[in-house]
Every structure is written in C-alpha cells, then in structure tokens.
Amino acid sequence: MADTQANDAFxxxxxxxxxxxxxxGDQAAQVEQRLSVDPKAKQLVEEMRALSDTxxxxxxxxxxxxxxxAVLQRTVTLPRExxxxxxxRRWGWAAMALAxxxxxMVFQPTEERDGQPLASVDASRKEAAExxxxxxxxxxxxxxxxEEMLENEATFAKTVLPESSAAAVDMAEAAPTVPVVPIQxxxxxxxxxxxxxDKLLVSNGLVRVDxxxxxxxxxxxxxxxxxxxxxxxxAAMESKRKAAVVGEVLxxxxxxxxxxxxxxxxxxxxxxxxxxxxxxxxxxxxGGARKLEAMERIQVLFILHPAQQTAKPAAASKKARSREKxxxxxx
Amino acid sequence: xxxxxxxxxxxxxxxxxxxxxxxxxVLVERYQDRLFNTxxxxxxxxxxxxxVVQDAFxxxxxxxxxxxxAARFSTWLYRIxxxxxxxxxxxxxxxxxxxxxxxxxGEEPMDSQPSPERGMIERExxxxxxxxxxxxxxxxxxxxxxxxxxxxxxxxMGKILQLPVGTVRSRLFRARLQLxxxxxxxxxxxxxxx
Numbered sequence: 015m016a017d018t019q020a021n022d023a024f025x026x027x028x029x030x031x032x033x034x035x036x037x038x039g040d041q042a043a044q045v046e047q048r049l050s051v052d053p054k055a056k057q058l059v060e061e062m063r064a065l066s067d068t069x070x071x072x073x074x075x076x077x078x079x080x081x082x083x084a085v086l087q088r089t090v091t092l093p094r095e096x097x098x099x100x101x102x103r104r105w106g107w108a109a110m111a112l113a114x115x116x117x118x119m120v121f122q123p124t125e126e127r128d129g130q131p132l133a134s135v136d137a138s139r140k141e142a143a144e145x146x147x148x149x150x151x152x153x154x155x156x157x158x159x160x161e162e163m164l165e166n167e168a169t170f171a172k173t174v175l176p177e178s179s180a181a182a183v184d185m186a187e188a189a190p191t192v193p194v195v196p197i198q199x200x201x202x203x204x205x206x207x208x209x210x211x212d213k214l215l216v217s218n219g220l221v222r223v224d225x226x227x228x229x230x231x232x233x234x235x236x237x238x239x240x241x242x243x244x245x246x247x248x249a250a251m252e253s254k255r256k257a258a259v260v261g262e263v264l265x266x267x268x269x270x271x272x273x274x275x276x277x278x279x280x281x282x283x284x285x286x287x288x289x290x291x292x293x294x295x296x297x298x299x300x301g302g303a304r305k306l307e308a309m310e311r312i313q314v315l316f317i318l319h320p321a322q323q324t325a326k327p328a329a330a331s332k333k334a335r336s337r338e339k340x341x342x343x344x345x
Numbered sequence: 346x347x348x349x350x351x352x353x354x355x356x357x358x359x360x361x362x363x364x365x366x367x368x369x370x371v372l373v374e375r376y377q378d379r380l381f382n383t384x385x386x387x388x389x390x391x392x393x394x395x396x397v398v399q400d401a402f403x404x405x406x407x408x409x410x411x412x413x414x415a416a417r418f419s420t421w422l423y424r425i426x427x428x429x430x431x432x433x434x435x436x437x438x439x440x441x442x443x444x445x446x447x448x449x450x451g452e453e454p455m456d457s458q459p460s461p462e463r464g465m466i467e468r469e470x471x472x473x474x475x476x477x478x479x480x481x482x483x484x485x486x487x488x489x490x491x492x493x494x495x496x497x498x499x500x501x502m503g504k505i506l507q508l509p510v511g512t513v514r515s516r517l518f519r520a521r522l523q524l525x526x527x528x529x530x531x532x533x534x535x536x537x538x539x
Contacts, residue, residue, distance in 0.1 A: 026518065027514050029518075030521060031517035034499070069493035073395070073471060074382050075386075076381065076382070077381045079395075080374075081398060082374050082377070084401040085369075085370075085399055085403060085406070086373070088403050089369065089406040089407075111355045143370075285372040301535075
C-alpha cells in the first residue's frame, strides 16, 4: 500500500515534469501512455498547465528607477575580496593551521599504552597535525574562495548558526566573511539581551561571523589586549574570579563601524545598564597603539557578561591594564 | 545603447575585476528589472524587492572574485538574491492577505486594458494570485517563480537553489499542488478550467 502510494507520488511528479518538458524521451512516452488511460492524470496535467498559464500571465513588475547609480554608489566604498586578499588569506590560514597544529602538539596529554608507546605518540602527533575536522573543513573552504563557498555558506548558516538571533543568521547569510587580521577581544557588560546586542551589530553594519570561524579563531589564539567596558567587570577579571558569560559574538566590520558600535553601546543604557561617566569613553579607543584606518576591516570577539553578576566595584584602582585599548599591545 | 556594443556578462565581470568602475553598472542595468520582478513575486512587496535586489548586486560585487564562471553570471546572481530573499523574509511580516497585497504589489497600471472594469478585474486577479503565492512556504514560492516567471530549467534551478534536479522536480510538483489548493479556495473557476 505504501509502495503503491509512493509510486503514485513519483508518477505524479513525472506529470509535473512532463508539463515542463523536462522528461527524457522514454519518460515522456511513459507519461503519455498513462495519460491515455488515466483521466485523473490527464486532469492533473491540465490543471498544472492552467496554473502555469496563470502565473505566466502575471504582469511584469519594474522598479521604475535606475538601480545602477544606487548600487554603484554603495559599491564604490566597499572593498572587494580581491585576489590579493585571497592569496594573503590562503597564506594566513595556512599559517594559522600550522600554529594550531603546534598548539595541539604542545598541549596534547601524553599517554602511554602498554606495548604501544610509539603508536600513542604517533596518534597524538597525527591528531595534532590534523585539526578538528569541522575547523579543517572551514579552513579548506575558506582557502578556496570560489563559487563553492557561496554555495556552502547559505546552507551552513541555516544549519549551524543559532536560531535565537534572526539578525545574526541574516547577516551571516548576507555577508559571510573570513578574518583579515588577528582577532581582538572585548569584554562587555550586557544589561539587555543578546538579541539586543545583535541588533546593535546589525544597525552599525557589523557582520556576525559564523560559529565555525569563531572556533578557528579561538583555537589559534586571540590577541591578548583586552578592553574592559566596565570597571566592575575589570575588577572581577583582575581578581581572577570568572565573570559569568552570557554569550560570545565574533563580529567583523571596519574600524569605523566598530567605533560607532561601541559608542552606541556605551550610550544606550538598555544595553550597558548603569554606567558612570568614568566608564563612558567615546568610540575613539579602537585602534590603540596602532592607528587603524577607518575602513580597515577588523574582527572583534565580544565576550558578553550579564550586568548583575559582575563583582562589586573594587576600590579606586588606577591600574592601566584594565583600560587597554582594542588593537593595542598584547598584554 | 544596444546590447551589440555592450560587453557580455563574462567581459563585464572581467572588466569589473580589472577595476573598471562602470563595468559592473552594465550588469546591474542588464538584470535589475528581471531580478526585481522575480523578487517582487517571491517577497510580495515592491519595497522589499528593491532592498533585496540592491543588496544582491552589492554582494555580487563584493564577492565577484569568487565567481569563477563555471555557471552563468545570472545563475550566480540569482543564487545570491534567493538566499537574501530567504533571509529578508525572516525579518519581515509576511504579506498574506489580499488587502495587504493590494498596497504592495501590482500598483503599476496594466497595459492595454480594454475597459476599466476588465482592468480592475485583472488587477484583483493578480492580487489574489500573489496572495496565494504568499501563502506558500518561501522555498515553494521561490521554485514556482523561478520556473513560471523566469522560465528556468530544472538544471538551472538546481544551481540557483543548490538542489539536486530530483529535488527540484519533486519540490516544484508539491508547490504546484499547494498553489492549486490555495487558488481553488480563492478562484475556484480559474483552477477548474481544463
């Protein structure tokens, strides 16, 4: 019974393909034979043809405006991911793979198995030389920037990215990226939800990088310069007490966009919660010791902490380390 | 300017990659209307279609180096646009009712209307069909629009939507059945015509 129903469904698909002229000669002959003896099949074909006629009769919508100038105006300021960048990126990924392999080799716990010490060492070396498949697949995909990347990224974004943030999914699908500079890390106190933070990224033109690339970044090692957006948080970090984390977001954009986003973040109490004037700092800190060009693309890993779980304010501290700037020296 | 003096797609892509600022404009002009029409039917909104068509061209520009030419530029562009359309729909409330569709689609005057009454009937019919389309899932709607309004082959649709041809065939069939059911509820006389 199930087989019969399955066969019927399959056969009806052929009817649809027959309407479209997408069958081979043998298949078309098979369908025509069926149409000659099956009035229901014939009716279905006629209905599908009528449906096609209806849709094809829809008027053609035109924009009634020249999009050319609008598009060209937007593209004139955008950097294309050119061949030079791709070459540097390939080399960059290769270097990161090597570094990751070395890191894994260094930190791989040594195990001796009876009668097979060499095998375990070899296994660990092999494991170290081969990063986690997921990361490796990501790197391999990024190293070959071609149409396949575009094909895979939309599927990947749908299946891997968290569903909680539609904006993040949208941005990841719309503008997938690869890192162009080492990752910077910024700790933020978040009074609002992660979804609100996502909106802040989106509204400032930043792109949320997919989870796979975040893992790659984490394994390679982040730049150690940290920016503490809240003195309470800074105190907690300094006292080695781990502040709770509600989320990690790897975002990419230009330095200008990052500055604007951080400024908006600091001035929006819904996100930042109560802040003192001392904690407010304009968007000018991105860059640090090395001045970043406004359009220079950077990636920042935002570690988000809930406002209510940060440590109580430490006694007035003038430790400069808590106010290191993004892009500054490694600490 | 006729197409005879304009570069073909491959040449326009090469010229763009070589740094010619006007070359990409050729591609925009060539595909903007057709892509806009497709997106209006997929999204059910002229405003949304304008946003997405521009975003699609911008993304194509940014990613142009990744276009190797194995597929046609138009196939690649449509792939970008369909992905963006799917993302866009997640952020927008779907326009499902006929009344809402009236304000968003089909505002352009019909050509060669024999009478105002007939024109109004036709406009209403278009709105109903568009509303029925919007009741479909995004993937069913995309495949129907690509087939019926773009005339894409199964192979081309497979490349645009990143699906095997067999899946294209079955999805298109199910989309037709669903649209037929929706229209039957709205326009019973149309669907029963044989």
